[in-house]
Amino acid sequence: MAQDAVIGIIGGQGWMGRSLGMALLGSGEWRAERLLISSRTGQGEAFRDWPEVRCLNDNQALVDRADVVVLSVRPQDLDAIEVDAHGKLVISLLAMTSLEAIAERMGSRRVVRAMPNAAAELRRAYFPWYAASEVDDDDRWLVQTLLASCGTAREVPEERDLDYLTALSGAGPAYPALLAQALLTHARQAGIDDEIAREAVLETLVGGALLLEREGVDPGEMVERLIAYEGTTAKGLRSMIDGGLEQVVHRGLNEAYRAARGG
Incomplete structure (x- = not known):
């Protein structure tokens, strides 16, 4: 045993x-x-x-x-x-x-x-x-x-x-932490109180992850569903996608993978 x-x-x-x-x-x-x-x-x-x-x-x-x-x-x-x-x-x-x-x-x-x-x-x-x-x-x-x-x-x-x-x-929390940092910096620049900004960012990321886990949906399907609502989130998502967010993430993962192989 x-x-x-x-x-x-x-x-x-x-x-x-x-x-x-x-x-x-x-x-x-x-x-x-x-x-x-x-x-x-x-x-x-x-x-x-x-x-x-x-x-x-x-x-x-x-x-x-x-x-x-x-x-x-x-x-x-x-x-x-x-x-x-x-x-x-x-x-x-x-x-x-x-x-x-x-x-x-x-x-x-x-x-x-x-x-x-x-x-x-x-x-x-x-x-x-x-x-x-x-x-x-x-x-x-x-x-x-x-x-x-x-x-x-x-x-x-x-x-x-x-x-x-x-x-x-x-990488564990590294990539979510990087996203959280970007969101938090923007919220602070918009004049949001630091405590409220931190609370909003963390609850959004943690709650969103739990929702994806519970729903069991493909993340791409979730993105398409939210874009289809044509609301404020759709505007933000389209801008991030058009700005090359996916390509930036892929480059980062490629570099980390190269290092993991000892390259």
């Missing part, structure tokens, strides 16, 4: 390692005594509500005790990780780092690449993942169960898909 596996998170006191660990414990899928974390900062307060969680200062000691190793460090810190996973299942949360690079560094061909986003701490992350051919069905089931504790987990068929989704969903 997945719940009997000991999960070891290298970088467990960092943002993503902590989010995953807290989600696992909060969901009830794993008992605290079956979670290990290692951290450069040593024992902190990240898991203070679960004192049974063991924090180790030695990554190899964590790997030796764990059944599944989650690698949750910055890509630039990978070279400092010196462990031998002895063929154990390794789940990498690193961007810009291929399966081959992880396998070579960790000493295991049973590698899964996964890409979370910041909504993991709210358990609303989109968590795509890609597995090496050496990862069997039992491993896949365990990976899906583990990652789904943070939100929606989805296996993708190609490693390039994972790189692309690193640029798209891995």
